[in-house]
Amino acid sequence: MSETEQVTLFHFPLDPFCRRVRLMLAEYQVACTPEEVRPWRDAARLPALTPPPELPVLTQADGMVVAGMQAVSEYLEETRERGIPSLLGETPAQRAEVRRLTAFFDGRFHMEVSGVVLMEKALRRLLPREMGGGAPDTTRLRQALARLPDYLGLIERLSAARGLIGGEHLSLADLAAAAHLSVLEYLDALRFDGFEAAKIWYQRIKSRPTFRPLLADRVAGILPPAVYTELDF
Amino acid sequence: MSETEQVTLFHFPLDPFCRRVRLMLAEYQVACTPEEVRPWRDAARLPALTPPPELPVLTQADGMVVAGMQAVSEYLEETRERGIPSLLGETPAQRAEVRRLTAFFDGRFHMEVSGVVLMEKALRRLLPREMGGGAPDTTRLRQALARLPDYLGLIERLSAARGLIGGEHLSLADLAAAAHLSVLEYLDALRFDGFEAAKIWYQRIKSRPTFRPLLADRVAGILPPAVYTELDF
Known part of the structure; x- marks a missing residue:
């Protein structure tokens, strides 16, 4: 570009x-x-x-x-500039693995956890009633939060085995997974209990300079917890 | 490859x-x-x-x-061989438009129509009970089928304006949309009433030699209607 x-x-x-x-x-x-x-x-x-x-x-x-x-x-x-390393990887095999993991977080994790938390903890308050606004469905929210540890365990295993989620280098899979988790964190729904390697991985992605603008986001009427802007939580 | x-x-x-x-x-x-x-x-x-x-x-x-x-x-x-034209297009702008339309059919159309019809008309019969097998949810199926005309109208407008869905040349958007419609057709849930241009577009994709193996598919216990294998329906 x-x-x-x-x-x-x-x-x-x-x-x-x-x-x-x-x-x-x-x-x-x-x-x-x-x-x-x-x-x-x-x-x-x-x-x-x-x-x-x-x-x-x-x-x-x-x-x-x-x-x-x-x-x-x-x-x-x-369209990225020459000289900037690809977030997908260099070989077709690396790129396939990064796309697979990215699609996993964007698909299954979003459907079961982050999309539900976003709907129940934020969008219900913002949407007009005819589009789903109103009281949160607390049962649905509880079910979504109960699934979170499975995904944190997965991040724990992947990052422990590879350094980061998609491999040794920063990849789109890290950015995708961290983007989903950061929505949970903004909505005070992220707990790492027992998943220390996953927490270290998230801290590593969150402390990148490129993450800073996200930490400055404020959505009217929905304030994040203090931990959201802390890099050494 | x-x-x-x-x-x-x-x-x-x-x-x-x-x-x-x-x-x-x-x-x-x-x-x-x-x-x-x-x-x-x-x-x-x-x-x-x-x-x-x-x-x-x-x-x-x-x-x-x-x-x-x-x-x-x-x-x-x-990894496609040199000399075979891309199904995404040649320029970044063409590729962006083809990916946008492909994602639309794979996302919204699958969620609202083809995924629901597949579940209710086929998977309920095949899945074990603990994974959702059992009687179809006819209300959900009826709602999905009621949404189909909106999508056929969209295919009608796109293909009338451009020749095919993503443009003048065959693209991944055509293959994605036709793949979803072919599942409906196998399950006897595809009606083109009033959408003549959409029907002509589908017939055109379905009559490609690359489509033939799909028309030979038979899933045990679920037979397609006769029209499924006809190319001049």
């Missing part, structure tokens, strides 16, 4: 996919103007496409639009 | 993601041995990975494993 292109990222701060893309943009050193949107009410501010675009949405001054997590991730990978 | 590598694809014939990958393998002229599995009971036949792999799973004689729809799709794209 050329430095002279003016790039805008439309994002919702608590969306784990938008967070992962913000981390990618920072790691790939792409300068961009963030535009915060609430997707359920700000559709008119997004580019008109068939079907309507899903967040994150990246636009360029030349009219180009890249919409949705898959398209944006692969676009940033394909 | 080298022709001398021995490639195996573990797949479940009614899974739309496995179908899409079979179409990709055929379009990219990768010779492979299909291994049919029922994921809920044949996990031991799949390679041991952390976390356990999700279908489709591609293995090579040299021990390489590529698992999950995202990883397999992008792997086939990255």
Whole structure:
């Protein structure tokens, strides 16, 4: 992506996919103007496409639009500046493993844990009633939180065996997993009890300079716990 | 991917993601041995990975494993033989649009329509009771089928404006959308009433030689309607 292109990222701060893309943009050193949107009410501010675009949405001054997590991730990978190491890895085998793990967190973990916690602890308060706003479903929230230790155990095993989740080097799998966990942390739903290696892994990703803008996020009406901004929790 | 590598694809014939990958393998002229599995009971036949792999799973004689729809799709794209046109497109902008539309069918359409129809019309009969087997939820099935016309209308608009879904040339978006529709068709749940352009588009994809192996699929206990194998329905 050329430095002279003016790039805008439309994002919702608590969306784990938008967070992962913000981390990618920072790691790939792409300068961009963030535009915060609430997707359920700000559709008119997004580019008109068939079907309507899903967040994150990246636009360029030349009219180009890249919409949705898959398209944006692969676009940033394909257009990164020479000399910046790939977050997917160098060989087809490494890239396959990083994509597999990334898809696991974006798919299963989001469906069973982070997406549920986001809905019940945040979106219920923000959404209009006809779109699901209202009282949280505490049973559903409790079930999601009960599944968290399985995933922390998995992060523990992967990072203990490999150094990081996708291997020895920082990869998209680390950014994806940390983005999902950071949403839980913002919503005061992240406990590492007993998973010390997973905690060390998260601390390592969270202390990267590229993570700082995420730690400064504040969503009106939903404040994070103090630990959210601490790097040596 | 080298022709001398021995490639195996573990797949479940009614899974739309496995179908899409079979179409990709055929379009990219990768010779492979299909291994049919029922994921809920044949996990031991799949390679041991952390976390356990999700279908489709591609293995090579040299021990390489590529698992999950995202990883397999992008792997086939990255390792295709020179001279075979890309199913994603040539420019970053084209590729972004094809990935956006592919993700739309794999995400929203699968969640709202094809995944529900597969569950209620097929998996309920095949799964053990403790994994969701039993009587279909007819209300859920009816809701899914009621949403189908919206998606057919979308295919109608896209293919009328562009020739095919992702543009003028065959793309992964066509294969993904057709793979999902073919599952509905196998399960006698596809009606094109009023969407003539969508029907012509589907007929065009379905009549490609690469589609033929899918039309020969038979899942024990679940027979497709006669129209499933007809190309001029």
